Amino acid sequence: MITNTSTVTCGACSAETSADAKFCLQCGHGLYENCPECSKPVALTQPFCSHCGQNLIEAIEAKRQRFESMVSQALSCAKEDDFETATSLLQGLAANKDYRYREVVELAAESLDKIAQIAAARENLANELMQRAQPKIDAQDHEAVVAILKNAPMRLLTKEMLESLRLAQEFLSGQVDSHELLKDALNRRDWIAAGPLLDHLMDTLSEGESLHTLAVGVANKLTKNAKQSVADGRYQAAIESLKAVPSTSGVEELAECQKTAIKMQQWIDDVLWIRKQLEDQPFDTPVLGRLAKRLQKLEPKVPDHAQSVQQIAANLKQGKRPEHGILPYRNGPPVSKLGGEIEFLCRLNCVDYGDLGNIVSAGAQMNVAFGLALQGLGVGDIKSSFGSQKGVFKKLLAKKVESAWGFDVGSATVKGVLLAKEGDALVVKDAFFKELDAPTCRAGSENPDAGFETLQAVLEQREMGDTPVWCNLPSDSLISRFTQLPPVNDSVAKGLVEREINERLPMDKDDLYLSTYIAPHDENSNLGRSAGIAAIRKVVVDERRQKLSDLGVNVGGMQADPLALANLISVEYKTLWEGGDEEDQQPLEKLPTVAALHCGAAATSLLFVTKNTHWVWTVQFGGEDLTSVLARKTKLTKADAEAAKRKPSTLAHPGDAYPVVEDRVNSWVSSRLNTLIDQAQREFAYFDVQHVVASGGASMTHGWVHATLM
Structure with missing residues (x-):
């Protein structure tokens, strides 16, 4: 206690020390601390703070109780093998030199020593048990693992050992549950x-x-x-x-x-699976007939199966067919989710097949070649081409070309059509269809020029002369953008399209051949003016043109697959958007539209074609994707899988094998095709789809139409 203003008594040794000193000159103990209430300095021996009146005796007692609680907590942690926490609680307390807490500090020091001894013993035990358990873990002896480790100090086991114990316990628990469940199931x-x-x-x-x-x-x-x-x-x-x-x-x-x-x-x-095919497919096909016969053999006692076989056979001979199709309806015209009736675009009304009517059997695979030949004759709505000099189409018309070839050099097939003008008729004068030994898009294909080598063999059997040839460009090389312009004049419209080119094309214009169109403004329409931009890298066009020139072909023009198909549709369905007298026409809110899904070996294009306009989207998905999944499932060669894809009746167990093809198509439809359709219908709400056509070689995959268009 303070005895006078010049000295202070040390609480630890009772020696008198100058009041200005911070530590006792006799024992070195501190003389002052801050008041817990006002933080002013007070002597350790003061019962009350002279500045704020705080009861310092009560504060000291509260602190002592807190220290005792820390010791008790540390001992509890040690019992739980939490030696790290226990040690951290006691280390600081055991080093405390304040004489007022000497008893609890000594207790902390003793406890710290005892905990260190216990920790060493428990760590040795944990290490010993882990060493014993590891061979049992390696042997997957779950019962032994649990027996060894169940009483081990869990906090001292490694993470790996704890995980092994957990898995062993879960395993044994599961066995008990499984045994009980099995017993119950057998009783029932x-x-x-x-x-x-x-x-x-x-x-x-x-x-x-x-x-x-x-x-x-x-x-x-x-x-x-x-x-x-x-x-x-x-x-x-x-x-x-x-x-x-x-x-x-x-x-x-x-x-x-x-x-x-x-x-x-x-x-x-x-x-x-066969039953479902008979329920779902919109057209009767020879494959469906063979599947029906197979079902009859599988279920000979079901009388409906024999009747189904007879009905399909009769329908294939005399059944009603779509205007452009070669397969009869199964249960009337199928309606697409796009709107309008579905048909394969096989039989064309815009041409006279002459003596080459058998080419109709290749039908949907010849459409690009027909579209190219039509453009070569100046027929159709597609007026531009890629890599041609400006004004080539007008020069073409001025020359009054009387015949033109359309060459479709695809990934899996090579097709060609020679069309000639005879009066008002467009007559097929020659045609060819050749399948490649293996698609050039197939993984591991070693000959990317197989299509042109096949074309060379075809040309060696023909006298081409100077007849212009229009050749295709792969659809997956096409970059296309479409927009709807306001009803502005031509100069403003061209400026808007130029801005679209600068802002929306992902490549430098100098590296591209561009093809643009702006639909004429229809005063009877409230829809503005449709515009489109199509682009292909120059290197793609130039390389293909050079290959044709090396074959001695007179290249008239180059056109992308989907645009060639759009050209064919603009001719074949011309009557769809040809109205009556202009004076009788009312402002249009909807455009009569033909939708097409063209699927080749490597890519698939979705088209919407209307009067003077067309929209095209192409995605990397084709028939070869389906061939690959079927080959993996069945262990067939790619060639055999390609055939089975169109004729699943040849598979040993189509119900087991063919669903992988259906699943692959359905996955693509849900992830890509439906997204494109939704986008088109949202951005171009004026489409009034009245016809939907399936085109391309891969569209002949069994079940394709039902899976993609219905």
Whole structure:
């Protein structure tokens, strides 16, 4: 306590020290601390603060109790093997030199020593148990792992060891649950529930013959039930039974049950898949007829199957066909989700086939070649081409070209059509269709020029002369942008299109051949003026032109696949947008439209064609994608898978194999095609789709029309 103004008494040793000193001259103990209330300095021996009146005795007692609580907490942590926390709580307290807390500080120091001893012993125990457990973990002896580690100091185990213990405990818990569930399922004679449980237990336990014998018995019950379900026509129930047959390998008797189950599953898959084809497909085809015959053999007691075979055969001979199609309707004209009736664009009204009517059989695959030949004659709405000199189309018309070739050098086939003007008629004078040994877009293809080599062989058999040839450019090389301009004059419209070119094309204009169009302003329309920009890299066009020139071909022009198809549609469906007298026409809010889905080996294009305008979107997805997934599923060669893609009736088990093709198409439809359709219908709401056409070689894939357009 303070005895006078010049000295202060040390609470630790009672020596007198100058009041100005901070530490005792006798023992070195501190003499002052700050008041916990006002932070002014007070002597350690003062009972009250002379500045604020704070009761310092109570404050000291509260601090002592807090220190005692820290010791108690540290001991509790040590009991839980949390030695790190325990040590951190006591280290600072054990070093405290304040005489007022000497007893609790000494207790902290003693506890710290004791905790260090316990920690060392527990760490040794943890290390010993982990060493014993590791071989059991490696051997997947889950029961031994749990037995060794269940009483170990968990906080001292490594993360890896804790994870191994957790997995072992979960495994054993699962076995107990599985055993109980299996017992219950067997008591209820629920073989469908028992089968997977037996599989699980046999995969995870080694209980010898007992489980194997039980599994064989359950498998026999399941296959017997499946056979009865099939006999009753309850195929879904049969499938559930067959899926539950234990699949664990290594048990001979069980393997026989598994073989039986697989055969039955394949039989059911084939039946259900063929039934669905007969329900879904919009056109009767020879393939559908063969599938119907197969279904009749699979289910000979179902009388409707024989009738279905007869109906398809009769329909193929005499059934009503679409105007442009070669396949008869199955149940009337199919309507597309785009609007309008669906048909394959195979049989053209705008040309006279002459003596070459057999080319119709290649139908949907010849459309690009026809569109090119028409443009070569100056016929159709597509007036520009790629890589041609400005004004070439006007010069073409001035020359009054009487015949022109259209060459479609594709990834999988090479096609050509020679059209000639005879009066008002457009007559097919020559045509060819050649399939490549393997598509050039196929993974691992070693000959990118196979198409031109095939074309060379074709040309060697013909006298081409000076007849101009219009050749295709691959659709996946086309960059296209479309917009709707306000009803402005030509000069303003050209400026707007130029701005679109500068802002929306992803490449330097100097590297591109550009093709643009601006629809004439229709005073009877409230829709403004449609405009489009198409671009292809110059290197693509120039290389292709050079290859043709090397073959001695008189190149009249180059056009992208989808634009050639748009040109054909503009001619073939011309009457769709030809109205009556202009005086009788009312302002248009909708444009009669033809939609087309053109699928080749490497890419697919979606088109909307209206009067004087067209819209085109191309995506990297084609028939070769479907060939690849089918080849992987069936282990067939790509060539055999290509054939099976169009004729799944040749597959051993189409119900098992062909769904991979359907799944691939459906995935593309949901992720890309439907997005494009939604975008088109949203941005160009004035499309009034009245016809929908399927085109291209890959459109002949079985089920393509139903999957993509319906």
